[in-house]
Amino acid sequence: MTRSWRWPLAGFVVGSLVGATLLTVNIVGAFVGEPAEVVVGQVDGGFDGEILHTPPLLVPRGQPVELVYEVVCARSADDPGTACSPKGSVHVRGVGEQAFADVQLADDGYGRLSATIGPDHTIGAGFDYYVDIEDGRGGSQSLPPGGHDVPHHAWTVATETTVALGEHVFGHTRAPDEIVERAEWGTGDGELGLSGGQDEARIGPSAFDIGPDGSAVVLDQVNQRLAVYPLGGAPRQLPIPFDGGEGDVAVGGDGTIYVLDDGGSTTPMPIVRSYDAGGRQIAGTPIAEPVADMIRVGPEGPVVHSYPSELWFPTGNAKPPLSPARQSELARPERAVEGGLGVVVHASSGEARLALVRGEDVVHSWLLKSSTDLGEVQLAEPYGDGLLVVVRLWTETQAEFHVLRMSPSRLEASFSVDRAEWAESAAVSRFRLHGDALYQLRSDPSGIELAAFAIGGTR
Amino acid sequence: MTKRAKLLGFLPGLVGGLTLALFVFGAPAGAYHTDFQGSCNNYFMNLNPITRAESRNYAYSAAAEGYQWGGGCWNTNDRDDSPGDPPGNPNTRGEGPDCSGFTFKAWYERAETPDPWFRYHSLMQNVHGPYTAADFKYGVGAPNITVAKVNTVFADAFASTSHIGMIFWAHTGYNEDRIIEAKCEACGTGTWPRTYRGNPDYSGARRLYWT
Numbered sequence: 230m231t232r233s234w235r236w237p238l239a240g241f242v243v244g245s246l247v248g249a250t251l252l253t254v255n256i257v258g259a260f261v262g263e264p265a266e267v268v269v270g271q272v273d274g275g276f277d278g279e280i281l282h283t284p285p286l287l288v289p290r291g292q293p294v295e296l297v298y299e300v301v302c303a304r305s306a307d308d309p310g311t312a313c314s315p316k317g318s319v320h321v322r323g324v325g326e327q328a329f330a331d332v333q334l335a336d337d338g339y340g341r342l343s344a345t346i347g348p349d350h351t352i353g354a355g356f357d358y359y360v361d362i363e364d365g366r367g368g369s370q371s372l373p374p375g376g377h378d379v380p381h382h383a384w385t386v387a388t389e390t391t392v393a394l395g396e397h398v399f400g401h402t403r404a405p406d407e408i409v410e411r412a413e414w415g416t417g418d419g420e421l422g423l424s425g426g427q428d429e430a431r432i433g434p435s436a437f438d439i440g441p442d443g444s445a446v447v448l449d450q451v452n453q454r455l456a457v458y459p460l461g462g463a464p465r466q467l468p469i470p471f472d473g474g475e476g477d478v479a480v481g482g483d484g485t486i487y488v489l490d491d492g493g494s495t496t497p498m499p500i501v502r503s504y505d506a507g508g509r510q511i512a513g514t515p516i517a518e519p520v521a522d523m524i525r526v527g528p529e530g531p532v533v534h535s536y537p538s539e540l541w542f543p544t545g546n547a548k549p550p551l552s553p554a555r556q557s558e559l560a561r562p563e564r565a566v567e568g569g570l571g572v573v574v575h576a577s578s579g580e581a582r583l584a585l586v587r588g589e590d591v592v593h594s595w596l597l598k599s600s601t602d603l604g605e606v607q608l609a610e611p612y613g614d615g616l617l618v619v620v621r622l623w624t625e626t627q628a629e630f631h632v633l634r635m636s637p638s639r640l641e642a643s644f645s646v647d648r649a650e651w652a653e654s655a656a657v658s659r660f661r662l663h664g665d666a667l668y669q670l671r672s673d674p675s676g677i678e679l680a681a682f683a684i685g686g687t688r
Numbered sequence: 689m690t691k692r693a694k695l696l697g698f699l700p701g702l703v704g705g706l707t708l709a710l711f712v713f714g715a716p717a718g719a720y721h722t723d724f725q726g727s728c729n730n731y732f733m734n735l736n737p738i739t740r741a742e743s744r745n746y747a748y749s750a751a752a753e754g755y756q757w758g759g760g761c762w763n764t765n766d767r768d769d770s771p772g773d774p775p776g777n778p779n780t781r782g783e784g785p786d787c788s789g790f791t792f793k794a795w796y797e798r799a800e801t802p803d804p805w806f807r808y809h810s811l812m813q814n815v816h817g818p819y820t821a822a823d824f825k826y827g828v829g830a831p832n833i834t835v836a837k838v839n840t841v842f843a844d845a846f847a848s849t850s851h852i853g854m855i856f857w858a859h860t861g862y863n864e865d866r867i868i869e870a871k872c873e874a875c876g877t878g879t880w881p882r883t884y885r886g887n888p889d890y891s892g893a894r895r896l897y898w899t
Binding site for chain 1: 733735738739740741742744745746748749752753754755757758764766767768771775776784786787788789808810811812820821836837838842850851856857859860861862863864866869871872873874875876877878879880881882883885886887888891
């Protein structure tokens with residue numbers, strides 16, 4: 230070998246080693262990811278499936294109420310046949326009672342189990358309940374998973390303010406007072422991501438929130454980043470890990486950003502990760518239940534609305550977050566808001582009940598009645614001494630969102646806004662209230678925008 | 689040899705070595721696919737009509753599994769065995785169904801579109817069926833009809849021209865519907881609260897002849 234080949238050969242060897250090392254680090258890093266949290270599983274008694282139930286939450290005082298359950302059973306083998314034959318009991322106690330009374334669930338023969346809770350349990354302030362289900366193949370499960378230690382709760386409503394919406398007239402929507410931000414679809418700087426193709430959902434940014442300083446934070450999960458729009462400043466993009474397809478975001482009073490990641494097919498449990506304003510990850514924790522749709526920040530920190538229990542699980546302020554077991558111990562049916570109050574929502578196609586509660590007492594309750602079908606309740610936030618509510622109104626061919634500002638005595642004001650949902654976002658994260666402005670995440674084929682509507686009235 | 693000459697000799701070697709390493713080790717990783725479908729089967733059997741609950745139980749077997757555009761087979765280990773495949777490419781042969789193939793299998797439908805009766809497809813049978821999401825939206829095929837969304841119940845579906853998901857549990861507390869669906873590559877297949885019912889882009893879809 231001549232001396233002239235020594236240095237090129239040395240460069241070649243070093244380059245090969247560096248390249249191989251970089252690839253190895255990159256590949257291993259991709260699989261290892263962030264430090265794992267210990268997932269504390271629920272005690273499920275060998276039950277492989279899910280109990281489905283919508284808690285009634287707000288029931289007329291002195292009236293009977295039917296509790297309905299259905300049970301989904303995982304297949305024990307890859308062949309046709311009946312998966313399971315569930316049966317069980319509901320355990321009920323009135324407010325102030327220690328012992329639960331057992332009520333056998335009736336089976337309609339098609340997998341629907343139900344029990345009627347009589348007026349003796351609804352003449353007081355409310356009742357707690359939980360269900361025990363046996364699947365007929367040796368497994369059993371409670372819902373909520375905490376059973377008698379963390380039961381469901383229903384408040385009884387003695388008086389309420391009825392708001393009759395009548396037949397909705399479509400096509401009279403209010404234009405936004407301001408377009409706060411606008412971005413085109415894409416992966417580049419200043420753009421927001423859009424996914425989808427044939428036989429695949431068209432998904433844009435999942436959610437957004439407004440920080441205490443008025444800055445907007447958009448969860449651009451398709452591009453695996455947060456888009457931050459400081460008030461009067463230049464937009465910033467903060468890369469974040471994101472495993473699933475959709476999620477939610479909430480900004481705390483100290484500026485901490487909490488991101489709910491549904492986990493997708495990567496992890497069986499949703500995850501909440503917290504970030505400082507610079508996008509540096511503070512901590513992360515899995516959620517106690519397998520499906521979650523909302524994260525909001527309350528007086529004690531972030532809370533996540535999860536299924537199948539439909540309870541709100543606190544995940545703790547940043548670091549250290551609460552373990553799934555601790556979340557389950559502290560789960561609540563109402564969403565905690567300022568002033569020791571909680572917001573309770575129960576809606577169906579024809580009517581929606583909403584209430585502000587304090588502990589076991591209903592502070593005030595509203596009953597929305599509509600001749601046009603009600604869709605989901607997008608937002609319910611305290612506003613003045615009442616409530617600001619955004620609900621979808623729909624027919625087979627039309628839909629709009631309707632904004633209602635309600636005082637304890639009546640509907641003070643209302644207006645409709647365009648649904649502007651060309652791209653999918655998280656189910657109930659299209660609106661946020663900040664101060665006396667309502668913000669909406671809107672999309673069309675050209676891009677996505679944050680629109681603001683002044684609400685008026687006394688905040 | 690001067691430092692300049694050494695550097696001029698070293699740098700081309702470094703670039704060459706880096707390039708070779710990236711080519712040798714990086715290219716196969718980029719083209720890597722699990723070929724999950726290589727382990728799938730073609731097992732099925734015709735059945736008498738089943739209940740909606742049985743259909744939902746069957747669909748539940750795919751929850752937490754993967755999504756594969758044009759795909760059709762999955763196991764039950766609660767994870768995507770072929771994560772991160774490029775979307776929209778059936779040649780990646782990953783785990784899981786797409787939205788319309790998932791509905792076809794969970795509704796126990798037959799590949800022969802004039803035949804409305806029932807067929808059990810093994811979870812691991814790699815079959816998509818003849819329908820797209822738009823076909824379900826418009827009631828194409830003998831087993832399928834459209835239905836007013838206000839009248840839908842569990843195991844019915846909401847379909848747009850590009851996506852379909854079945855009702856897992858109707859009317860949550862916030863009046864969403866929990867939908868079981870093969871959603872997207874990053875999402876996988878699972879159950880999520882959705883607002884398809886009130887979205888005019890979606891229509892109600894129903895399979896006929898449940899018992």
